[in-house]
Amino acid sequence: MKGALEGVKVLDLTRVLAGPHCTMILADLGADVMKVEAPGGSDETRSWGPPFQNGVSAYYLCTNRNKRSITVNLKIEEGKDIIRTLAKDADVLIHNFKMGTMEKWLLDYNSLKKINPKLVYCSITGFGETGPLKFLPGYDYIIQGMSGLMSITGSEESGPMKIGVAMVDILTGLYAAIAIEAALYEREKSGEGQKIDMSLMDAAVSSLVNVASNYLISGDVPRRFGNDHPNIVPYSKFKARDGELIIAVGNNQQFASLCEAVGINEIALDERFLTNEARVHNKQELTKILEKQLQLKTVNEWIELFSQKNIPCGPIHTIDQVFDHPQVLAREMVVEVDHPEAGKVKLVGSPLKLSRTKPKVDRHPPIAGEHTSEILLQAGFSLKEISRLKENQII
Structure with a gap:
């Protein structure tokens, strides 16, 4: 060929x-x-x-x-x-x-x-x-x-x-x-x-893509967010019982599913977290609530549950795990x-x-x-x- x-x-x-x-x-x-x-x-x-x-x-x-x-x-x-x-x-x-x-x-x-x-x-x-x-x-x-x-x-x-x-x-x-x-x-x-x-x-x-666009539109100089996202919340790494995982929620429906999965349905209707804009402003408070609930299960248990509910998530692999992955x-x-x-x-x-x-x-x-x-x-x-x-x- x-x-x-x-x-x-x-x-x-x-x-x-x-x-x-x-x-x-x-x-x-x-x-x-x-x-x-x-x-x-x-x-x-x-x-x-x-x-x-x-x-x-x-x-x-x-x-x-x-x-x-x-x-x-x-x-x-x-x-x-x-x-x-x-x-x-x-x-x-x-x-x-x-x-x-x-x-x-x-x-x-x-x-x-x-x-x-x-x-x-x-x-x-x-x-x-x-x-x-x-x-x-x-x-x-x-x-x-x-x-x-x-x-x-x-x-x-x-x-x-x-x-x-x-x-x-x-x-x-x-x-x-x-x-x-x-x-x-x-x-x-x-x-x-x-x-x-x-x-x-x-x-x-x-x-620089969206970071450049954020600056060119707003004039605000972007800062470092570590593993967080400057425009979307929750979109970061979080601590579970035995390690860390990534949760990348991109819309309100996914956020509601996440709240249901971790047992905090009422949070999805809270005005502080009702929209992505609100979640961005109240990121630290939301992160504390989520990580308290995430301590209840292991990384693999959460990933299996979140995947069933179409919540974007994933583990943080080391390089050896990457090249052993099916x-x-x-x-x-x-x-x-x-x-x-x-x-x-x-x-x-x-x-x-x-x-x-x-x-x-x-x-x-x-x-x-x-x-x-x-x-x-x-x-x-x-x-x-x-x-x-x-x-x-x-x-």
């Missing part, structure tokens, strides 16, 4: 997380992704750890499957020429070098579109290619702080907190994949490629792949569920330069030329 992006050739000059996550999505969907690194491997995540499996970084493994690897020395002109040769036949080129680097190497969009007008060219930078900060490097943690995400994450007591994963990198990778696919679709009509300018800062600001396993969110160095490796599966062109894992995360000769042979290089390039440390 062919993938949805079968036949799309992607030249991937990215490293770390945002770019590699984008290209892994494209690769999972069937694109031929050629990961470009310096000889020996220059993606920093290859050395990030522990943990390692037989010397292979878990971080690197998480976002580089389904790709082929070619190593090229871009500090040498002949190395840049190899990229130009590959770009002639590529559908997509994506990089995350700092602003000005690709221009200095004459590998920028304006240079490459002369040899391939159909090329979709995507850059991922910290702050984008315009504005006063365009030359600054971008790191997820710093962008979480600058974008306001940290200011609304955590509680008043904890102070600003970063999100538990590099979410800005992940979001930027997702947005980049969407933009690339849109540009490829548009190219089918116009016959022309185009440039995509992706920014970690833009992606982070976009992710729902996660049924959705094939854990896959195994054989790696020539690491051995059998477990990876997170693709969340993209297409009925006819199902994403699949055909290739292990590649060893640096594993497919250099194969890629260059396909590009028209002779074995003699490839041997010379290796001897001269160009590949």
Whole structure:
């Protein structure tokens, strides 16, 4: 079965997380992704750890499957020429070098579109290619702080907190994949490629969604609510007899059902809690009432009861519980792949569920330069030329 992006050739000059996550999505969907690194491997995540499996970084493994690897020395002109040769036949080129680097190497969009007008060219930078900060490097943690995400994450007591994963990198990778696919679709009509300018800062600001809208409409600077919701109550984590669970009531009918389930029917008709607006104003008082009743049963007992009454709720799982969960396993969110160095490796599966062109894992995360000769042979290089390039440390 062919993938949805079968036949799309992607030249991937990215490293770390945002770019590699984008290209892994494209690769999972069937694109031929050629990961470009310096000889020996220059993606920093290859050395990030522990943990390692037989010397292979878990971080690197998480976002580089389904790709082929070619190593090229871009500090040498002949190395840049190899990229130009590959770009002639590529559908997509994506990089995350700092602003000005690709221009200095004459590998920028304006240079490459002369040899391939159909090329979709995507850059991922910290702050984008315009504005006063365009030359600054971008790191997820710093962008979480600058974008306001940290200011609304955590509680008043904890102070600003970063999100538990590099979410800005992940979001930027997702947005980049969407933009690339849109540009490829548009190219089918116009016959022309185009440039995509992706920014970690833009992606982070976009992710503020309703919090941003609350500020833009009211002018009130949002504060940290911890596990609470700024607009909806009760919508938080609550203490039961043996642990904590999440209750996410979104309307008055669900609130009435919750009150009935925990044995406080009269509360649903109390003017202090009759509407969501009233519940927001009286959140602390309502929370005390609910948690007193929730002490009567265990987390699992409440979840079973609430689920029967269509009250949105759920447990708070640890990561080991997540990957043992029958729902996660049924959705094939854990896959195994054989790696020539690491051995059998477990990876997170693709969340993209297409009925006819199902994403699949055909290739292990590649060893640096594993497919250099194969890629260059396909590009028209002779074995003699490839041997010379290796001897001269160009590949």
